[in-house]
Amino acid sequence: MCRFVGYLGSDILIADLISRPANSLIRQSYKARERSEPLNGDGFGVGWYAPDITREPCVFTSITPAWSNRNFINLAEHTRSGSFFSHIRAASPGMGVSEVNCHPFRNGSLLWMHNGTVEGFQAIKRRLRNSLPDHIYDAIEGTTDSEHAFALFLKLLGEKKEQTSAADLAEGLVNTIWQLEEWAREAEISKPSVCNFAVTDGRAIASVRYVSDPQIEPISLYYSKRGKFQCCEGRSEIVECCAEESGVIIASERLTDKSGDWKRVAPNHVLTVDTHLNVKVRLIPEV
Amino acid sequence: MAIDLVCGMEVNDYASGYSVIYAGERYLFCSEGCLAEFERHPQEYMSPPVSCCPGRSEEDGSSV
Numbered sequence: 001m002c003r004f005v006g007y008l009g010s011d012i013l014i015a016d017l018i019s020r021p022a023n024s025l026i027r028q029s030y031k032a033r034e035r036s037e038p039l040n041g042d043g044f045g046v047g048w049y050a051p052d053i054t055r056e057p058c059v060f061t062s063i064t065p066a067w068s069n070r071n072f073i074n075l076a077e078h079t080r081s082g083s084f085f086s087h088i089r090a091a092s093p094g095m096g097v098s099e100v101n102c103h104p105f106r107n108g109s110l111l112w113m114h115n116g117t118v119e120g121f122q123a124i125k126r127r128l129r130n131s132l133p134d135h136i137y138d139a140i141e142g143t144t145d146s147e148h149a150f151a152l153f154l155k156l157l158g159e160k161k162e163q164t165s166a167a168d169l170a171e172g173l174v175n176t177i178w179q180l181e182e183w184a185r186e187a188e189i190s191k192p193s194v195c196n197f198a199v200t201d202g203r204a205i206a207s208v209r210y211v212s213d214p215q216i217e218p219i220s221l222y223y224s225k226r227g228k229f230q231c232c233e234g235r236s237e238i239v240e241c242c243a244e245e246s247g248v249i250i251a252s253e254r255l256t257d258k259s260g261d262w263k264r265v266a267p268n269h270v271l272t273v274d275t276h277l278n279v280k281v282r283l284i285p286e287v
Numbered sequence: 288m289a290i291d292l293v294c295g296m297e298v299n300d301y302a303s304g305y306s307v308i309y310a311g312e313r314y315l316f317c318s319e320g321c322l323a324e325f326e327r328h329p330q331e332y333m334s335p336p337v338s339c340c341p342g343r344s345e346e347d348g349s350s351v
Contacts, residue, residue, distance in 0.1 A: 035302060068309065214319040215319070215324060218320075262323070264331070266293045266324060267293075267318075267323065269321075281295060281296070283294065283317050283318050
C-alpha cells in the first residue's frame with residue numbers, strides 16, 4: 001500500500017523527513033507502523049522543487065529498497081527544498097517493479113503520488129486511456145493505476161494546469177475520484193478503492209484520504225501542525241515558529257512520537273495547504 | 288452549529304444524521320466516514336485529559 005510524505009514551507013533538508021525522524025520514511029520502508037504488512041521495499045522516489053532554477057521539480061527514483069540506497073540518503077543529506085514529495089513503494093500484485101512505476105510522478109510543474117489501490121483498474125484502464133487527449137496519453141510511461149489516475153487528474157484539471165491554486169488542485173482530486181467511482185460502478189466493480197492521492201505544484205498541496213466504502217477504515221494520512229520541523233541529537237519535533245521558518249507536512253504515518261504534532265485527515269475529506277501554509281479540510285461530497 | 292470533532296467542519300445541529308453518544312455527551316459529524324472514524328479512535332478526538340499529577344508532562348511522563 002506504500003507510504004509517503006510531502007512538505008511545503010521554508011527550506012529544510014530532505015533528510016529531515018526521510019531519514020532523521022524516529023519514524024522516518026526510510027524506517028517505514030522496512031518497518032511501517034500503521035499497515036499490517038510493514039515492508040515497502042519495491043522502490044522509492046523523491047521529487048523536489050528548486051524555484052530559483054526552474055518551476056519544474058527534479059525527480060529521483062530507484063527500484064532498490066529505500067533503506068539500502070546510499071545515493072538516496074546522501075542526496076537527502078545535501079539537498080534543501082521548501083517543497084518536496086517522497087514515496088516508498090509496495091507494488092500491487094501484477095504491477096511491475098520499474099523506475100517508471102515509482103512515485104512521485106511528474107508532469108510539467110506538478111508532482112503526484114498515491115497510497116492505495118484503484119480496485120478493478122484493469123477493467124477500466126482502456127476506458128480511462130481512451131478518454132485522454134494525446135499529450136496526456138503520450139506522457140504515461142508506466143503501467144500503474146496511480147500514474148493513470150494522475151493522467152485522469154491532468155485531463156480534468158484542464159487549462160488550469162499552468163496556473164493552479166490549492167482549491168484547483170483539490171477540485172481536480174475530487175473530480176478524479178468521482179470519475180473513477182463512476183467507471184467502477186459501470187464496470188460493476190464491487191470491491192472498494194483506496195485512494196490517498198497527493199498533488200503539488202510546488203506552491204500548494206492537495207491530498208485526499210479516501211475509501212469507496214465509508215464503513216471501511218481508510219489507510220492512514222496525517223498532517224502536521226504548522227511549525228518548524230527540527231531534528232537535533234536524534235530527537236525530532238515540530239516547534240512553533242515565525243511564518244518565515246514554518247512548514248506543513250503531510251504523511252502516511254506520524255514521523256515523530258509526539259502525537260500532539262499530528263492530526264489525522266478525516267476519512268473521505270480533501271486537505272489543502274495553500275501558499276501561505278493555511279490548511280483546510282473539507283468533506284468530499286458524494287456523487 | 289456544532290463542530291465535527293474529526294474534521295473540524297461546522298455541522299448543522301438539526302440536519303446532521305450522523306451522531307453518537309460518548310461519555311454521556313452527544314457528538315455530531317458531517318459524514319458517515321467521520322462518525323466511523325470517531326468510533327474507531329474516540330480518545331484521539333477528545334480533549335486531552337487534565338494531568339492528575341501537576342508538574343508532570345502528559346507526553347512523556349517526565350517531570351517538567
